[in-house]
Amino acid sequence: MMEKEIDELIIKLHDSGFIANKSLATTLTLMEHLSRPLLIEGEPGVGKTTIASALSQARDTSLIRIQCFEGIDASSALYEWNYTRQLLSIRLSEQREKQITESDLYSEEYLLERPLLASIRQSVSPVLLIDEIDRADEAFEAFLLEVLSEFTISIPEIGTLKATTIPRVILTSNGTRELSDALRRRCLYHYADYPDHHTELSILKSHLPNVAHLLLEQVTFFVQQMRTWEMIKRPGVAETLDWAKALCGFDITDLRHHSSLFETTLSCLIKTHEDQNIANSDALGKIILPGSPIEAGLREAQVSEPLLEELSSQTDHG
Numbered sequence: 330m331m332e333k334e335i336d337e338l339i340i341k342l343h344d345s346g347f348i349a350n351k352s353l354a355t356t357l358t359l360m361e362h363l364s365r366p367l368l369i370e371g372e373p374g375v376g377k378t379t380i381a382s383a384l385s386q387a388r389d390t391s392l393i394r395i396q397c398f399e400g401i402d403a404s405s406a407l408y409e410w411n412y413t414r415q416l417l418s419i420r421l422s423e424q425r426e427k428q429i430t431e432s433d434l435y436s437e438e439y440l441l442e443r444p445l446l447a448s449i450r451q452s453v454s455p456v457l458l459i460d461e462i463d464r465a466d467e468a469f470e471a472f473l474l475e476v477l478s479e480f481t482i483s484i485p486e487i488g489t490l491k492a493t494t495i496p497r498v499i500l501t502s503n504g505t506r507e508l509s510d511a512l513r514r515r516c517l518y519h520y521a522d523y524p525d526h527h528t529e530l531s532i533l534k535s536h537l538p539n540v541a542h543l544l545l546e547q548v549t550f551f552v553q554q555m556r557t558w559e560m561i562k563r564p565g566v567a568e569t570l571d572w573a574k575a576l577c578g579f580d581i582t583d584l585r586h587h588s589s590l591f592e593t594t595l596s597c598l599i600k601t602h603e604d605q606n607i608a609n610s611d612a613l614g615k616i617i618l619p620g621s622p623i624e625a626g627l628r629e630a631q632v633s634e635p636l637l638e639e640l641s642s643q644t645d646h647g
Contacts, residue, residue, distance in 0.1 A: 334358050338387060347376070347383030348524070348531045356519045357384060366477055366498035368462075368513065371521035374565015377501040380521070381458040384497065391455040393496070395444045397465040403472050406445045407482060415439050435486035449480050449492035457496040462512075463505045470512055477515065524566060526553050532566060533573055540573065541582040546619045548573045551584070551591075554616050555598065558607055564598040572597040585618050 335354045342349045349357075357380075360367040369377045385392035395406050415434045422429040442450070448457040462470065476482065480492035500516065502508060524532065526549055533545045548569060556563045564572075575597050581587050591613045599605050 341387035345383040345386035366516045368516035375521045381499045385456040393448045394458040409441045411439045448496040454494040459500040463502040547584045560604045
């Protein structure tokens with residue numbers, strides 16, 4: 330039965346525009362069955378946030394997001410009082426000579442729900458995305474652990490609010506700081522890596538169905554080889570899509586006849602000056618594109634992409 334659920338989830342995620350492998354789909358299914366948070370780690374640009382968005386679409390439920398940052402506190406994630414409305418009510422009561430009590434002011438009418446509180450009060454279990462938890466400090470992390478263990482929130486002026494539904498909780502981390510052992514023990518875990526050639530090509534086809542297959546193949550192959558370089562910020566899937574869309578604007582179907590576009594459109598892929606220096610004409614000239622005789626022979630022999638780059642360099646000097 331679990332296998333069937335996993336296969337169905339893969340299909341639903343695909344329909345939402347996300348290509349998920351069996352490992353990720355299994356972990357997402359277990360997260361739902363066990364009602365446990367899922368921690369997803371990986372480099373920026375590999376699609377961690379997209380996983381949560383795709384899951385919310387696949388489950389036809391809302392996506393509620395907490396974007397973590399340095400200094401984020403409980404009030405930013407839980408609730409706040411609408412002080413403007415409270416003050417207005419006080420003034421109106423004075424004008425009408427009507428007495429207003431503290432319990433009147435601190436009622437749900439004046440309560441502003443923030444993501445955590447909103448996520449446990451939905452009629453249908455939402456996806457709660459706690460994005461870049463590694464940017465928050467240890468105190469906020471400890472606070473999250475407490476809330477996620479009980480799914481109840483205590484508001485002194487009102488009392489304890491229990492969860493109407495248990496949200497599907499996904500936490501993401503770019504690894505800017507080490508997370509606590511307590512958080513890791515509480516969560517299921519998945520490491521999101523850059524997609525392989527086949528998966529990334531499938532993603533491009535899903536988003537750009539009317540673009541020539543050869544061009545998408547070349548774009549994917551080009552970016553896959555770029556990621557083997559020692560770059561500060563390797564291009565992610567979003568950058569690959571941006572580049573493919575940009576090339577479509579030039580109305581081309583084969584990059585081999587438009588090598589000048591490599592450098593002129595690199596703004597879609599390169600995001601730092603240091604990486605710009607790495608991606609010079611010499612380096613770009615060593616990249617093998619699908620459709621060339623060299624690439625066809627290497628692909629048939631199933632040569633790895635790092636070796637493809639090495640052989641390409643030897644060919645250029647030979």
